[in-house]
Amino acid sequence: MKLQVSVHARNVPGLTQVRSLAFDIFGTVVDWRRTIVREGVQLGSSVDWGSFADEWMQGYRSQVERVRKGERPWANLDALLQETFEGLVVKYKLGKLPAKRVRYLSEAWHRLRPWRDVLPGLARLSKRYTLGTLSNGNMILLTDMKRYSKLPWDCILSAELCERYKPEKEAYTLAASFLGPESTQVMYVASHKWDLTAAAQTVGLRTAFIPRPKEMPGIDPSELKPDPSYDINAKDLMDLATQLGC
Amino acid sequence: MKLQVSVHARNVPGLTQVRSLAFDIFGTVVDWRRTIVREGVQLGSSVDWGSFADEWMQGYRSQVERVRKGERPWANLDALLQETFEGLVVKYKLGKLPAKRVRYLSEAWHRLRPWRDVLPGLARLSKRYTLGTLSNGNMILLTDMKRYSKLPWDCILSAELCERYKPEKEAYTLAASFLGPESTQVMYVASHKWDLTAAAQTVGLRTAFIPRPKEMPGIDPSELKPDPSYDINAKDLMDLATQLGC
Numbered sequence: 001m002k003l004q005v006s007v008h009a010r011n012v013p014g015l016t017q018v019r020s021l022a023f024d025i026f027g028t029v030v031d032w033r034r035t036i037v038r039e040g041v042q043l044g045s046s047v048d049w050g051s052f053a054d055e056w057m058q059g060y061r062s063q064v065e066r067v068r069k070g071e072r073p074w075a076n077l078d079a080l081l082q083e084t085f086e087g088l089v090v091k092y093k094l095g096k097l098p099a100k101r102v103r104y105l106s107e108a109w110h111r112l113r114p115w116r117d118v119l120p121g122l123a124r125l126s127k128r129y130t131l132g133t134l135s136n137g138n139m140i141l142l143t144d145m146k147r148y149s150k151l152p153w154d155c156i157l158s159a160e161l162c163e164r165y166k167p168e169k170e171a172y173t174l175a176a177s178f179l180g181p182e183s184t185q186v187m188y189v190a191s192h193k194w195d196l197t198a199a200a201q202t203v204g205l206r207t208a209f210i211p212r213p214k215e216m217p218g219i220d221p222s223e224l225k226p227d228p229s230y231d232i233n234a235k236d237l238m239d240l241a242t243q244l245g246c
Numbered sequence: 247m248k249l250q251v252s253v254h255a256r257n258v259p260g261l262t263q264v265r266s267l268a269f270d271i272f273g274t275v276v277d278w279r280r281t282i283v284r285e286g287v288q289l290g291s292s293v294d295w296g297s298f299a300d301e302w303m304q305g306y307r308s309q310v311e312r313v314r315k316g317e318r319p320w321a322n323l324d325a326l327l328q329e330t331f332e333g334l335v336v337k338y339k340l341g342k343l344p345a346k347r348v349r350y351l352s353e354a355w356h357r358l359r360p361w362r363d364v365l366p367g368l369a370r371l372s373k374r375y376t377l378g379t380l381s382n383g384n385m386i387l388l389t390d391m392k393r394y395s396k397l398p399w400d401c402i403l404s405a406e407l408c409e410r411y412k413p414e415k416e417a418y419t420l421a422a423s424f425l426g427p428e429s430t431q432v433m434y435v436a437s438h439k440w441d442l443t444a445a446a447q448t449v450g451l452r453t454a455f456i457p458r459p460k461e462m463p464g465i466d467p468s469e470l471k472p473d474p475s476y477d478i479n480a481k482d483l484m485d486l487a488t489q490l491g492c
Contacts, residue, residue, distance in 0.1 A: 130389055130390070130393060132389075139401065139423075139424035139425075140424060140425070140426075140427065143376055143378075143400050143401045143424075143425070144376070146400055146401075147376060147400055154389050154392055154393055154402075155385065155389045155392075155402045156400075156401045156402065160424075161407055177385075178385035178386060178389075178406075179385075179386070179389070180386075181386065
């Protein structure tokens with residue numbers, strides 16, 4: 001009888017040093033689009049909430065790019081989300097809806113819900129690894145989300161701490177400095193290839209890719225394929241825990 | 247019959263806005279001296295571990311002061327603790343003891359244990375308030391301690407983030423910015439009056455004083471007395487929870 005030998009990533013050269021995992025949040029850990037759609041539907045039925053969510057995301061991202069290019073001064077994500085939201089309130093005629101509930105919706109990014117594999121996967125990973133965020137979301141947004149969605153972070157790290165948005169090098173340096181302190185001691189977990197590749201190339205973080213095909217409609221299929229240039233390719237956080245021997 | 251009416255601090259003007267509590271760590275939350283003495287005693291019986299612990303604390307504090315005065319460049323607390331420890335290894339002749347166990351002791355500040363009221367007190371406070379650290383300890387030290395001692399922090403904030411040690415204004419500004427964002431939304435909880443007073447005077451944080459008479463021998467009794475200039479004077483974190491209506 002031939003025994004199936006489980007090969008754990010902990011035994012893969014280069015990964016035995018890893019002591020902490022840093023997670024991208026929007027898309028990788030939380031399902032921002034469905035959370036916003038669900039909250040929107042509770043508010044009113046006459047709005048295309050999918051388009052609303054997509055425009056909210058695209059709007060803040062284009063402002064993040066303007067900050068990165070130096071076209072506007074630093075502003076944290078709450079500020080960029082709020083100004084984008086105010087434009088959408090006009091475009092989608094939310095002024096007709098109760099003001100208090102519209103204001104509540106404006107903070108939906110503080111209440112994003114995790115994908116189904118996240119809480120059980122993080123519970124397994126937490127036994128062996130220190131778990132942190134590394135997000136363009138600001139500190140209070142991430143802290144509120146941690147409480148609301150019961151995410152077991154040991155440490156909240158945000159681009160706000162260095163006032164440089166990912167994929168700027170300084171943001172990844174945060175994870176290395178505060179969760180390492182050697183960059184080879186930290187594995188960055190993300191669903192967007194631009195983000196992972198930057199983390200590896202700028203500061204040498206280890207990388208784990210988790211595809212999230214349901215993040216939004218129209219994702220380029222090549223963005224979902226495993227890529228051997230990452231240290232680990234996993235289906236989800238449960239699979240990541242298995243591959244890391246947790 | 248006259249009913250005893252419980253007056254909750256939440257109803258005291260000025261405290262209703264508080265949404266987050268930021269905690270000093272060494273002395274206020276964890277019993278650094280007894281933890282070090284306990285670990286030391288396990289290592290060897292021929293050392294006065296109480297004096298060792300006191301000198302370790304005094305040594306790092308004097309280096310913190312040198313950083314504050316600009317007499318040496320920024321160095322995080324792990325660096326200051328390690329260099330102080332190395333001097334004590336010579337002075338207390340720890341070279342005779344097993345090197346691996348001495349190295350383990352050198353990281354004792356990552357494993358400090360909380361006072362008895364802390365875990366039950368924080369569990370009550372966490373139901374209503376966002377809980378964060380605000381310590382001169384560095385990020386990894388605080389994050390390791392959170393995991394080791396199961397402290398329910400939502401957010402780790404450290405002087406390391408701004409490279410300015412308390413009582414510099416910049417350190418208290420962290421708590422206001424990332425747990426507020428208004429300074430009146432954050433209450434700072436500490437056992438040292440110099441620290442609380444600076445937090446109130448420099449950035450206007452609300453304040454709660456918790457005396458810790460057993461922190462170390464020889465504390466000036468006036469340092470343990472309630473002071474009406476603080477928003478709350480509590481006996482311990484359970485009493486703080488009661489006074490805040492949790």
